[in-house]
Amino acid sequence: MLQDYLFPETISEAVSFLKSNEGQARIIAGGTDLLLDIPEGKIKTSCLVDITRIPELSKITLEDGVISIGAAVTHNQAANSELIQEKAAALAQAASCVGSYQIRNSATVIGNVCNAQPAADTAVALVALGAVAEIANPGGTEYVPVEKMYAGVGKSTIDSASQLVTRVSFPAAQKKQGTAFVRLHQRKALALPMLNVAAMVALEGGKFLWARIAMAPVGPGPVRALSAEEILKGAEVTPEVIEKAAQSALEQANPRSSALRGSKEYRTSVLPVLVRRALEQAVANAGSSCK
Amino acid sequence: MKEYNVVGHSVRRLDAVEKATGTAGFTSDMKLPGMLYAKVLRSPYAHARILSIDTSEAEKLPGVKAVATHKNTPRELFNTSATMTFTVPPMVPVLDQYIFDNVVRYVGDEVAAVAAVTEKIAEAALKLIKVEYELLPAVFDPLEAMTPEAPVIHESHKKNIPGGEVIQIPYGDAEKGFAESDLIIEKTFKVPVQKQAQMETQAAVAQVGLDGKITVWSTTQTPHPTKMILAKIFSVPESKIRVLNPPYIGGGFGVRIGLSAKAEPIAVALSMLAKKPVKIVYTRKEDFIASDTRHAGYVTVKLGAKKDGAFHAMYLKAILNGGAYCSFSCETPGVLGCMGMAVYRIPNQFYYGHSVYTNTTPSGAMRxxxxxxxxxxxxxxxxxxxxxxxxxxxxxxxxxxxxxxxxxxxxxxxxxxxxxxxxxxxxxxxxxxxxxxxxxxxxxxxxxxxxxxxxxxxxxxPWCGDYDNAYITVQQDGSIHLATGVPDMGTGTSTSLPQIAAEVMGVGLDKVSITFADSASTPFTIGSHASRTLYAAGTAVVEAARDARKQVLEYAGEFLKVAPERLELKDSVIYVTGQAVGNDCSGSGVCQTGESERKSISLKELAYNAHLRNKQFIGVGRIVPDxxxxxxxxxxxxxxxxxxxxxxxxxxxxxxxxxxxxxxxxxxxxxxxxxxxxxxxxxxxxxxxxxxxxxxxxxxxxxxxxxxxxxxxxxxxxxxxxxxxxxxxxxxxxxxxxxxxxxxxxxxxxxxxxxxxxxxxxxxxxxxxxxxxxxx
Amino acid sequence: MSSKILKFTLNGEPVEIAVSPEDMLVDVLRDKLELTGTKKGCGKGECGACTIIMDGEAVNSCLVPAMKAMSASVETIEGIGGPGKFHPVQETFMDLGAIQCGFCTPGMIMSSKALLDKTTSPTSQEIKKALAGNICRCTGYVKIEEAVMAAAEKMREKQ
Missing domain, CATH: 3.30.365.10 (Aldehyde oxidase/xanthine dehydrogenase, molybdopterin binding domain)
Structure with a gap:
């Protein structure tokens, strides 16, 4: 049963609250997932440590070409940030798809990642953006790629009873780089994705320098379409190449059948379409178009 | 087209201010002194027999005031739908539900309920109730449920057809019609379970007085028939039960024509046991799983036409999934057939349809x-x-x-x-x-x-009996009060019915107020459903207003010393029109001589004048609609x-x-x-x-x-x-x-x-x- | 159960009330403060009937721990206007038929107000996005969107 609710003022205070409660306390940011899990008994905790009033965690910053998003930054903050819209369009798009406007006003991007749902929209975008999380541990600071933060379906490597993800960072899209996010859903709000795909591409001289593609839910967390990335690397930017890459995305994808959100067969059939559309948009956002 | 003063105008709803400011009263907002909160234990199984149920631990939990099960509540069969109170012979109502039974027939079926001082305690108490189930075979598809090997869901209905009622509507000669058709197309369609998903979940607050009088505020679309159902369940005279909306309902779409699922009887049963007011508000999940849905099923259409395109024959067949209890499962296939047969001029038609019991959430009325x-x-x-x-x-x-x-x-x-x-x-x-x-x-x-x-x-x-009543009283200041039993579940009838009253009475809408959706202060009506409220209750309102208007004009005739036929009532003023003919004894037979100097009188003055002479104008509308x-x-x-x-x-x-x-x-x-x-x-x-x-x-x-x-x-x-x-x-x-x-x-x-x-x-x-x- | 003193500003007035860390803001508003204008349609952030404005942002009060309101400024339907001084969006909801059963209305109006507080020239798309978390089963949203548009216009005229 919940006994206490704390507002630490600094990161170190938050971590020391966790430590002093010896696993009985837990981080809360937006709380929109956590507060559904607690009454259902999925999560047991006696104390919530609310980090949304730690000033530095509410910031979106750009420093030396690296964008950082603090742990208290909400989906709407990210979606409406001009910086994110311009330099990380995939994340802005992903953030604007989650839940509803009200949910996005409470729910945080990092909370979305830590909740570890397989198709967490912003996690998919962050993996494509190559984001790394900064984690405050009792013993010090640690850096982990967002891609590596999944320990299983619905399981994060982060223990919110002892650790605090303070921010995620990723390089801002440069000239001739573009990012995009596409999502297949049954309605435009209040719906989890049937599939979602994010892509980041770097172009030069009509060719792909490199590409990073993340897709979900086709595994425990966002899954990189490594075969597709390999095909694109150094290849001409043409519809044929994109199509070939899109098809190869299936090599890393292992979608499950969901009674609510599409069979394995359907998801498998349409995943390449989404990958293709994400790549086309990313290319367009990079200021180029297919020849 | 005739222009009216109030009717035909897009006026602001009379409930707009309350609803736009959050002050409108809904059942789920109610609080009474000493009120307890109820929670329901529901079956986790689609079909099972309850072998034993032990509530002793739950009863011991501090704050728990009553626990209801099939053992301490009335063993009186009913049907949650309003039509069971008005099934026209030779049809008979299908009564197949108890508040709690020792057999559960769908996931979500009621097993027990607790009343406690807080919702949380009631919920905690549910976890302390020990139930031993014997699982029974279950069936979910209506076609499967019709096979001989399908489990029987109600012992009284061996073939799993509610009431055993198969509806057949012959019209012309379908067989001959198809033989005469140049083109015939036949196709079978499958339709899904849809949910009303009204915004306010099923809810009721029951207060059982020590004198045995029962008051129930609830989300029902039919306070009067709901009163009848409760009277039957609890064996109480209907005159001792009052059912009302408080006065608003957060949507309906058919989901509470009759009882609001089982909110009303559960609240009453617990209130009787606890001797305190009891409130029950279904969670959204309960509303989904334990509250009627639209009927899913299979519908076949066979259409025959002549070469020139004239439809000549149609065969329509519907097998609907009725779910675990009858509710409206006899009427729905009837309306399906009738409406399907009424759109086109087809001289030869045949309809065959019925519902089938399965172990799913009951299907009932939906828009x-x-x-x-x-x-x-x-x-x-x-x-x-x-x-x-x-x-x-x-x-x-x-x-x-x-x-x-x-x-x-x-x-x-x-x-x-x-x-x-x-x-x-x-x-x-x-x-x-x-x-x-x-x-x-x-x-x-x-x-x-x-x-x-x-x-x-x-x-x-003709699917069930339908009649309606209304009262109109002219208040002592000439304003108008309308009383009608129909609820306003959002459809605006508490505005459009006063518009009708105002038009007939010759007053502005600002002079009319309405009492509605209360079985005690309004006359009987079968409620708001079947697209009937404005049509049927509106007809009663017109009748009541005409009656009141007639009384007003007769009294005014005496006052102004003219025949009532020469009076016009407009904008709350009664005017003398036209010329006196002879002794002016025409029409009503009320004969006046010596026309008054005054050519008009306001309704306000007239009503007060009547009041001083010990009289009120009371219009009654009692109608059987077409x-x-x-x-x-x-x-x-x-x-x-x-x-x-x-x-x-x-x-x-x-x-x-x-x-x-x-x-x-x-x-x-x-x-x-x-x-x-x-x-x-x-x-x-x-x-x-x-x-x-x-x-x-x-x-x-x-x-x-x-x-x-x-x-x-x-x-x-x-x-x-x-x-x-x-x-x-x-x-x-x-x-x-x-x-x-x-x-x-x-x-x-x-x-x-x-x-x-x-x-x-x-x-x-x-x-x-x-x-x-x-x-x- | 340990109880905490929650201090916040509610509809412009300071409030101090004992709550449990388990309490959700919607329940504190409805049960303890008896402001039942804020509705509870699902309790899980899936319908928006409980929408309030906290520090300028529309949120589902059923997913906000009461403690999160500490030192915050909270607006509910009861605080935004009434006879004689209706908020423009209340006026247009009433005049343009955007209200039917009325159960979603308070939340819908609060979401609309939060949007109009940020911009008085919203696009149709912005309105749809801002209201997509508020389920209404009666209106088909047509007149609601019209009402928000009309309220925006009223507010622009006043500016």
Whole structure:
């Protein structure tokens, strides 16, 4: 049963609250997932440590070409940030798809990642953006790629009873780089994705320098379409190449059948379409178009 | 067309201020001194016998004041639907439910309930109730439930058919009609479980007085029949039970015609045990799993036509999933058949239909009441027929639609129709001429246009008894008070009925107030459903107002010393009109001599004058309504993303002949909401069950009803055919918005893709599979 | 159960009330403060009936721990206007038929107000996005969107 609710003022205070409660306390940011899990008994905790009033965690910053998003930054903050819209369009798009406007006003991007749902929209975008999380541990600071933060379906490597993800960072899209996010859903709000795909591409001289593609839910967390990335690397930017890459995305994808959100067969059939559309948009956002 | 002072005007709703400020009273907001909170223990199994139930631990939990089970509540069979109180012989009501039984028949069925000082304690107490179940075989599909080896769900109904009632409606000679037809098309369709998903969940507050009087505030759409059901369950005289809304309901759409699921009897039973007021508010999940849904099922249409396009024969068959208890499962297939047979002039028809018990959530009334289940299949087959005949589907419909005075299978007349005008207006709005010319070769997003038409009823007769009453009292200051028993579940009747009263009484709407939805302070009515409220209760209001007006004018005649026939009541003033003829003894027989100097008197002065002479004007309206068909034509334009199978509705044009729009703004709102619900029925709304009978779509998050961001352009147009039977010419409109919507969308999807879908909703996956199949 | 003193500003007035860390803001508003205008349609952030404005942002009060309101400024339907001084969006909801059963209305109005507080020239798309978390089963959203548009216009005229 919940006994206490704390507002630490600094990161170190938050971590020391966790430590002093010896696993009985837990981080809360937006709380929109956590507060559904607690009454259902999925999560047991006696104390919530609310980090949304730690000033530095509410910031979106750009420093030396690296964008950082603090742990208290909400989906709407990210979606409406001009910086994110311009330099990380995939994340802005992903953030604007989650839940509803009200949910996005409470729910945080990092909370979305830590909740570890397989198709967490912003996690998919962050993996494509190559984001790394900064984690405050009792013993010090640690850096982990967002891609590596999944320990299983619905399981994060982060223990919110002892650790605090303070921010995620990723390089801002440069000239001739573009990012995009596409999502297949049954309605435009209040719906989890049937599939979602994010892509980041770097172009030069009509060719792909490199590409990073993340897709979900086709595994425990966002899954990189490594075969597709390999095909694109150094290849001409043409519809044929994109199509070939899109098809190869299936090599890393292992979608499950969901009674609510599409069979394995359907998801498998349409995943390449989404990958293709994400790549086309990313290319367009990079200021180029297919020849 | 006649212009009225109040009727026909889009005035602001009388409940607008309360609702816009959050002060409107709903059951779920109520709090009474000493009130307890109830929670219900529900079956986790689709079919099981309760071998034992031990509530002792729950009773010991501090704060728990009562625990109810099948052992300490009345063993009195009932039916949650209002029609059981008005089943017209020779039909007999199907009574198949107890508050709690020792057999549970669907996941969510009531096992026990607790009343405690807080909701949390009540919830904790549920976990302390020990129940031992013996699992029984279960069946979820109506066709399977009809097989000989299917488990029997109610011992009293061995064949799993509620009431054993198979509805057969012969009309002309169908067999001969098909033999004489040049073209015959037959197709079977599968329709899904749709949910009302009204915003306020089922709720009730019961207060049982020490003198035995019972007051129940609840979300019911029918306070008077609900009072009758409760009186039967608890063996209490009806005069000792008062059922009312407080006074608003957060939507209905049919889900509480009669009891609000079991909210009322559970609250009363617990209140009797605890001797305190008890409140129960269903959680959203409970509302999904343990509260009536629309009937799913299988509908077959066989249509025969002559070469010139004249429809000549139709066979319609419906097997509906009734779920675990009867509710409206006898009436729904009846309305499905009647409405399906009433749209076109077809001389030879036959309808066969019934419901089947299964171990799913009970199916009951939902907006449209069988009609959408009829019209999606029928209108699909009509389009197929048009293609076979090489005719424009619009022209084919115009050729065959019912006209005023045409014979039809219904026991009332086709008294008015503006359907041809609806079709013409809708075609213009959607751009019907673009049909078939919207797509470039090789396009991956395909557009299409389709249409559907339909009718409905304006009250519940002849499917159940239907009558209505109203009182109008002229207050001592000349203002008007109207009392009618019908609820306003959002449809605006607490505004449009006063509009009618004001018009007849010759006063402004600001002079009229209304008491409604209370079994104690209003006369009997069967409530708000069947698109009847304005039509039937409105007719009673007209009668009551005429009666009161007559009394006013007679009294004024004496006062002004003229025959009442020469008086006009307008803007709350009574005027003398025309010239005296002779002794002026014409008309009423009230003979006045020596005309007064005064040529007018205000209603205010007159009413007070009457008061000083010990008199009040009280008008009574007691009516048995006729019935009348509203008509509607919907046109949809869609875009199909063939790579993903997703359908986007671009626009729906919905044109409705409502007879007369008493408040056009309210009428439009009814249609717009219905259209969106119809789009959901066509594309995304469905409750499915897993292999153990558990609902898969038991929350707003999982059940795909449309949000604001999913809403296409909806162009609503009103046609007024001025029905001779309705108040000011009005007909029903509450349900019609979703009747032909799925048909129009399915026909548009066919136009876009060439694929005829025989199952809705047209989900991404279903469409994708069909497209893939089609490409082979 | 340990109880905490929650201090916040509610509709412009300071409030001090004992709550449990388990309490959700919607329940504190409805049950303890008896402001039942804020409705509870699902309790899980899936319908928006409980929408309030906290520090300028529309949120689902059923997913906000009461403690999160500490030192915050909270607006509910009861605080935004009434007879004689209706908020423009209340006026247009009433006049343009955007209200039917009324159960979604308070949340819908609060979401609309939050949007109009940020911009008085919203696009149709912005309105749809801002209201997509508020389920309405009665209206088909048509007149609601019209009402928000009309309220925006009223507010622009006043500016």
């Amino acid at each position: 449209g009441f069988g009609n959408p289940q009829a019209m999606y299949p029928i209108e699909s087959v009509v389009d197929m027929m048009a293609e076979q005949l090489g005719m424009d589907p619009l022209e084919l419909r115009l050729k065959n639609i019912m006209q005023v005075g045409d014979p039809w299978p219904l026991p009332y007349k086709c008294s008015s129709t503006g359907l041809a005008e609806c079709i013409a207006k809708g075609a213009r709005s959607i751009g019907w001429e673009k049909r078939g010319k919207l797509n470039k070769p090789g396009a991956k997003k395909l557009r299409g246009i389709g249409m559907g038409v339909g009718t409905h009823c304006s009250n519940a007769w 019935n009348a068909p509203p008509w509607h034509a919907h046109f949809a334009e869609v875009e199909v993303d063939t790579e993903l199978g997703q359908i986007r509705v671009i626009k729906v044009a919905a044109v409705h002949d409502v007879g007369k729009a008493v408040n056009p703004m309210i009428v439009e709102g009814q249609i717009e909401g219905g259209v969106l619900m119809g789009i959901g029925y066509a594309l995304s709304e469905e409750i499915k069950y897993d292999e153990k009978g558990k609902q898969l779509h038991d929350s707003f998050h999982k059940y795909m009803l449309a949000t604001a961001d999913d809403t296409p352009e909806i162009d609503v147009m009103i046609v007024e055919s001025n029905d001779p039977t309705g108040p000011f010419g009005a007909k029903g409109v509450g349900e019609t918005g979703l009747v032909p919507t799925a048909a129009a969308i399915a026909n548009a999807v066919y136009d876009a893709t060439g694929i005829r879908f025989t199952e809705i909703p047209l989900t991404e996956e279903r469409v994708f599979r069909a497209l893939a199949e089609n490409r082979k």
